[in-house]
Amino acid sequence: MSKCEKLLGSLGDYLDGELEATLCAEIEAHMKGCDKCRLVVDNLKKTVKLFKSGKPVPLPAGFSDRLHRAIKEKRTGAR
Amino acid sequence: MNKVPAPDPDASLVELARGGDYSAFEQLVTRHSQRIYGLAVSILRNREDAEEASQKAFISALEHLPSFRGESPFGGWLSRIAANAALEILRQRKHHLELSDTPGDGGDEGLPKPVFVADWSHDPSELAEQVETRAILDRALDSLDAKYRAIFVLRDVEGMSTGETAKILEISVANAKVRLLRARLLMREKLTEIFGDPATRPIHEHHHD
Numbered sequence: 001m002s003k004c005e006k007l008l009g010s011l012g013d014y015l016d017g018e019l020e021a022t023l024c025a026e027i028e029a030h031m032k033g034c035d036k037c038r039l040v041v042d043n044l045k046k047t048v049k050l051f052k053s054g055k056p057v058p059l060p061a062g063f064s065d066r067l068h069r070a071i072k073e074k075r076t077g078a079r
Numbered sequence: 080m081n082k083v084p085a086p087d088p089d090a091s092l093v094e095l096a097r098g099g100d101y102s103a104f105e106q107l108v109t110r111h112s113q114r115i116y117g118l119a120v121s122i123l124r125n126r127e128d129a130e131e132a133s134q135k136a137f138i139s140a141l142e143h144l145p146s147f148r149g150e151s152p153f154g155g156w157l158s159r160i161a162a163n164a165a166l167e168i169l170r171q172r173k174h175h176l177e178l179s180d181t182p183g184d185g186g187d188e189g190l191p192k193p194v195f196v197a198d199w200s201h202d203p204s205e206l207a208e209q210v211e212t213r214a215i216l217d218r219a220l221d222s223l224d225a226k227y228r229a230i231f232v233l234r235d236v237e238g239m240s241t242g243e244t245a246k247i248l249e250i251s252v253a254n255a256k257v258r259l260l261r262a263r264l265l266m267r268e269k270l271t272e273i274f275g276d277p278a279t280r281p282i283h284e285h286h287h288d
Contacts (some may be wrong), residue, residue, distance in 0.1 A: 008190050012260035016241075040193045043267045043275075046237045050117040050203040050270065054216055057117040060126055063133075064112060068105060070134040071141060075101070 003030055015044055059075050089153040097144055104144070108137050111154060115161045121232045122165040124221055132168055136161035158237050162229075162247050169225055190257075191264045193275045197275030206274065227262035234259050 004012050013019040014027050022066040087093070089110070095103035115136055120129035139160050140147075147156055199206075206212050220228055226248075233244045245255035 005192065008192065008264075009257075009260070012256050012263070015263075036096070036193070036196050037194045039198060039279070039281065040267070043186070043193075043199065043271050044205050044263055046199050046274075047263060047267045050206055050212075051216065051231075051236050051266075051278050052238075053204055053207040054236075055207065055213065056113045057120055057213075059113055059116055060130065063116065063130060066130070067112060067137065068108065068135055071105075071108065071137050074138045075141065 004034060007037065011041065011044065015041070028046070086148065086154040087154075090149060093144075093147070093149060093153050097147070098126070104141060111157055114136055114154075115157065118158060118161050118232065118237060119165045121145060121220060121236060122225075122229050123168060124228075128168050129165070132161065132164040135164040135167075139164065155239075158239065159243065159247060162233055162237070162239070166247065167209055168231070190261060191268065193264065193268065195272045195275060196281060196288035197271055199271065199274040200242070200276040201274065206286060215270070215273055219273075222266055222269050223262060226258065227265060230259050231253065231262040231266060235263070 007030060010019055010023055010027060014024060021028070027037075027041075031041060089107060092103045092107050092110075096107060112133065116129055118127065119132040119136070123129045123132060136157065140157055143160070147153070158188045213278045218230075223231065230244060230248060233247065234241070239247075241252055241255050241259075244254045244259075248255065250258070
């Protein structure tokens with residue numbers, strides 16, 4: 001197994017800042033000499049960032065009316 | 080240094096709602112509808128189902144409001160209820176993909192190895208501004224199996240913790256971590272194919288031993 005493949009499994013914890021220091025240093029040292037891994041890590045960070053910064057999904061027409069009505073009906077039904 | 084949690088912006092409305100003020104609850108509904116619908120539709124990929132999940136989520140929140148004591152933000156509590164409502168619909172669907180652990184989930188073997196690797200030609204914040212990006216994100220979400228989509232949405236879009244997510248998905252924390260990594264790698268592959276600048280692809284395959 002290449003070093004790249006070996007480190008792949010640790011990337012989740014690395015991205016979440018939960019990787020213990022020695023492995024963290026190992027990944028960072030490896031990335032200095034490996035463009036592919038450096039880009040993969042960068043891609044992963046950008047992927048998460050893109051979804052986090054995504055605009056809110058537009059609500060379907062009439063959604064709010066139907067929602068408020070459904071809650072109200074359930075509420076009065078329960079009395 | 081102790082981190083003081085930010086005050087919950089919903090706290091006063093929640094207090095009123097818990098005291099029986101229904102219009103306060105309706106305001107909370109209005110405040111959170113779009114976000115909750117977004118969560119549901121990201122997981123379910125279907126408007127009708129997402130609407131159903133949203134309605135169930137708010138009805139359940141109203142029902143359980145007496146037991147919500149404000150130890151954590153209302154929005155997060157609501158998100159967990161909505162996630163459960165969406166997953167319940169997923170589990171009910173015919174032909175649907177298992178959410179629980181399947182063989183191969185346990186280990187690092189079988190992690191999707193990166194194939195298309197390149198630098199993205201634009202920054203995520205630039206991309207987020209573009210109209211076409213929504214359609215691309217939708218396509219990327221559609222390309223994932225439900226189990227990967229669910230964990231990616233709960234962890235990386237909603238910001239839920241590994242522990243909370245594992246509980247909601249009824250899997251172990253260890254499996255939640257591997258599953259999320261798989262989901263992120265699959266998502267990375269898809270999005271880099273679209274946003275990656277081929278001119279930046281690393282040419283040489285290095286073999287590090």
